[in-house]
Amino acid sequence: MKVKKYIASSMPEAMKQIRAELGNEAVILNSRVVHTGGVFGFFKKRSIEVMAAVDPKLEIEKKPLTKPASPQKRTPAFHSPKKAEEPIREVTLQSDIKPSAELIKEISDLKRMMTNLANTQQSGPSYPEAIKKFQALLNEQELDKNLQDQVLSVLLEKWYLSGGGAVDTELLACLETELEKEIDGIPFGGISFNKKYINVAGPTGVGKTTTLAKMAAECVIKHKKKVAFITTDTYRIAAIDQLKIYAKILYVPLEVCYTIEDFKQAAEKLKDNDLILIDTAGRNFRNKQYVEDLQNVIDFEKDMETFLVLSLTAKQRDMEDIYSQFSIIDIDKLIFTKADETSTYGAMYNIIHKYRKGAAYITNGQDVPDDILAAEPDVIVKQLLGTIK
Structure with a gap:
């Protein structure tokens, strides 16, 4: 053998x-x-x-062999003549x-x-049946195929080494660990409080204004910070009115800016606040000019932390296009909204993994100040696998 x-x-x-x-x-x-x-x-x-x-x-066959010819030698006269060579017969064992x-x-x-x-x-x-159910889950969640193969191979190895005895809870824990490892080292978490200006950007309809209000409420109620609002969303009167309502509820000042000069004046006026949260206009993300216009209204040279807001109801391709368009400004972290309006979260994980850009928050409803989660790798993975509590 x-x-x-x-x-x-x-x-x-x-x-x-x-x-x-x-x-x-x-x-x-x-x-x-x-x-x-x-x-x-x-x-x-x-x-x-x-x-x-x-x-x-089990059956070995040998081909007929022939003895190699010997070099010719002079035979003494008293030797008997050499016998003719007999061929070696084919042998079958x-x-x-x-x-x-x-x-x-x-x-x-x-x-x-x-x-x-x-x-x-x-x-x-x-895969074995024990692994197939997890493969089906990752497929349903639209996780990237290469990532699926990578994490499922680890599950398969665990299953083999257990002699096929690994139970679902063990395999699920292994899967969670491997998915967390894949995004380990990427900065996650909410507002760092290392910057004075908090800019929330993104396309139209992703829920930027409501998300900004949730972030402000957390800063005021939980962290006891002195907060102010600046809005550059002058394209929608309803957006200004909405932010005015939130400002009134939270007892924070609000300034409306149309130009970069307005922004600088507002920044000077609100300089005594701990944090200034900035709401930007939401327009068609495919129009590159819109993103460039942001730089004409907001002073990005300021002490600023920028969050890009993406809706989980969007296609992954659209999320990637949005990220590409907004990459002309320095994006610190991502915010994923409308988690309550979908059951598929693979795109969220894929975007984080592909661009190595961490998430700050996940929002899952319209209630302010509720319906917002601080994002960490384990929260992202549990949302993906449906194990979040």
Whole structure:
């Protein structure tokens, strides 16, 4: 029996190597997680070690062989003449050894697994039933396919190493951990209170004004900050009136600005406040001129923290276009609104992961000051998986 050890990044990768080298008849003898490399014991790479074997063929045939010709030598006269060489006959070795029923089953299971792996490029990976339910969930949530493959391969490895005994709660916890790891290191959280000016930008209809009021209420009620409003949304009278109502409820001043000069005057007038929250006009995000107009009204050289507001009811492609258009200004974090109006949150995770831009808040209703969550990696993942409380 030929036995060989393989080290790969995941079980599916190891299975591909085994199939390529040992063929479809190979069987897995053992598997375990190992850590290799690293410096002084740190930064070791997590891999999986698999011992695989393949049985020799039960029938071995040898082709007729011919002895190589010997160099001619002078034969002494007293030697008898050399006998004619007899050809070596073809030899066939027939084995009476029969594989056990257990070995036949293992080989059959492995062949089926290898066939599934062979079809991966055409129809995607085929997972055990325990993993398929999580694959269906991530598909339904429209999580990026490459991210799906990455996190599901970790689940598959855990399932293999548990001998197929990992329960749903264990696999779900593993999935949450892997998804959080993917966005680890990206700055999350609400207002930092390191900047005096808080700018809320975004396209029309995403709920910027209501979100701004929720943020202001949190600053006033929870953090005891002295807050003021500036609005540059002079295109909609209703928006100014709405913000005036919130300003009156929270007992905070409000200034309306039409030009950059107005903005500078308002900033000077409100300089004694701890925070100045700025509401901007919402217009067609496909019009690049609109974003450029922001720079003609707001002084971005100020001590400013900018949040881009995206609606979770929008398509991911539209979110990406919005981000691209607004990237001419310095975006610190994202705010995702209307979480209560959709059941699909994959685009939110995809955008954060793709642009490495963290989220500040998620809003899930119209109530002020309620219906707003401070965003952290675990909150994003739980919203995605439907486990948020």
